Amino acid sequence: MILSRIKRYAAIATGDYEKIFAGMKLPVLPQAAMKLLDEIKKSDTSMKTIAEIISSDPGLSAHVLKMVNSALYALPNKISSIIQGANILGIKKIENLAISYAVMSSLSDPKKEGFNFDLFWSESMYKALFARKCAKIFNISTEDAFAAGLLQDIALPVLLTAWFDVYKKVYKVWINSNDRLSIIEKKILSWTHAQAGAWIAKRWELPDILVCSIGLHVANMSQLKKLQLIPSVPAVVALSSLIPSKEMDKQALFILYKQALILGLNMSQLLEIFEEVDSVFQEITACFDIKAKKKQEISKELKEILS
Numbered sequence: 001m002i003l004s005r006i007k008r009y010a011a012i013a014t015g016d017y018e019k020i021f022a023g024m025k026l027p028v029l030p031q032a033a034m035k036l037l038d039e040i041k042k043s044d045t046s047m048k049t050i051a052e053i054i055s056s057d058p059g060l061s062a063h064v065l066k067m068v069n070s071a072l073y074a075l076p077n078k079i080s081s082i083i084q085g086a087n088i089l090g091i092k093k094i095e096n097l098a099i100s101y102a103v104m105s106s107l108s109d110p111k112k113e114g115f116n117f118d119l120f121w122s123e124s125m126y127k128a129l130f131a132r133k134c135a136k137i138f139n140i141s142t143e144d145a146f147a148a149g150l151l152q153d154i155a156l157p158v159l160l161t162a163w164f165d166v167y168k169k170v171y172k173v174w175i176n177s178n179d180r181l182s183i184i185e186k187k188i189l190s191w192t193h194a195q196a197g198a199w200i201a202k203r204w205e206l207p208d209i210l211v212c213s214i215g216l217h218v219a220n221m222s223q224l225k226k227l228q229l230i231p232s233v234p235a236v237v238a239l240s241s242l243i244p245s246k247e248m249d250k251q252a253l254f255i256l257y258k259q260a261l262i263l264g265l266n267m268s269q270l271l272e273i274f275e276e277v278d279s280v281f282q283e284i285t286a287c288f289d290i291k292a293k294k295k296q297e298i299s300k301e302l303k304e305i306l307s
Contacts, residue, residue: 026203031055033102040095046066048082050094051083071280076244086270088147096147104149104288106219110160114175118291125285127240127279133273134236137265141209141233148213148237155197155214182218194218213237221241221262230263239263 031070034223039045061082068085069078079085086094108116115239131149135142159167164267174181182192190222216224216234224235260270283292 004213005140017251017301020205024158026158027106027108029204030057030060030101032060032305033098035107036060036098037095037102038222040091040098047083047091050091051086052119054086054094054098055082059105060098060101062092062145063097063288067093067097070287071283092141093143095207096143100147100288101152101194103154103204107154107157110157110164112164112171114171115160117157120153121288121290123243124153125288125290126281127152127237127243127278129281129284130243130273131233131236131240133276134263134265135233137269137273138231139237140236142207143209144209144233146234147237148210148217149240151197151201152217152237152241153193153197155200156191157194158200159196180218189247192218195221209233220273221259229268235240284290 032053036050039049039053043277044127049266052063064082064085065079068088069075073088075088079088087250089097104121111117126301128146128149132142132146135145160171164171166189170181173179173188175186182194185192194215194217197217201211201214213234214237216227216229217237219232219234221238222237224230224232226240229235238263239256239259242252242259246251257267257270265273
């Protein structure tokens with residue numbers, strides 16, 4: 001039932017934007033990653049074939065080995081074989097790792113004043129780890145939550161490059177404001193980067209669960225509850241989107257806490273999520289070659305706010 005609703009929403013989220021975004025030039029995803037995703041869709045694929053495709057791309061190979069040897073898996077011995085690493089990760093993890101690698105390697109730095117590309121990916125990774133931990137608590141797909149959390153804002157680098165003439169009014173207001181980006185977008189453009197991101201993900205033929213999660217990441221829990229998407233991957237990704245970006249905003253953290261309650265997380269669980277994310281953040285960002293900016297420990301800030 002959840003999957004059916006997600007597929008239906010993915011179609012709705014991207015159906016009305018073909019005219020709006022007509023002419024937008026999208027980055028091309030790496031050939032090896034796309035070949036790997038096509039291979040995974042086959043019912044008769046083998047891990048040997050998958051490992052051979054991974055091995056054909058040094059960047060993708062490095063990501064697989066770094067991930068399987070990371071703190072997320074905590075294996076007793078280091079893995080150096082691609083096929084062994086692929087077998088440990090499994091098809092689903094390999095699929096989402098390939099998607100993440102493909103998108104991250106394709107998007108370029110917009111080089112706009114006030115936009116830090118390294119910080120953008122650092123904060124995206126923090127949100128991805130948060131979404132993954134939330135998903136584990138609700139017994140939903142942790143790998144989909146991680147990939148969707150990481151890619152939720154993929155439209156931003158595209159809008160700031162291919163569509164900056166249209167988007168610059170929004171951007172100039174946003175970098176000088178404490179308002180949420182989606183609120184500013186609706187006032188100026190009537191659409192959001194979430195909708196643009198869903199359209200981009202659909203054009204890249206990413207899975208419906210990622211399209212839907214990207215398109216819904218600016219929704220609040222009450223809206224998701226009406227859509228019967230609590231708990232779900234889109235819901236945990238939407239909660240992750242509320243993590244303060246520009247600075248440690250206490251009001252924003254309180255809003256996140258109130259939304260977490262609607263999702264079904266209590267204070268103890270929320271603190272546990274942040275503590276775990278804080279503990280693995282530096283190591284996981286290194287797996288993706290992200291120059292991480294160490295975030296202030298949110299769990300401590302949250303405790304102070306609610307004490």
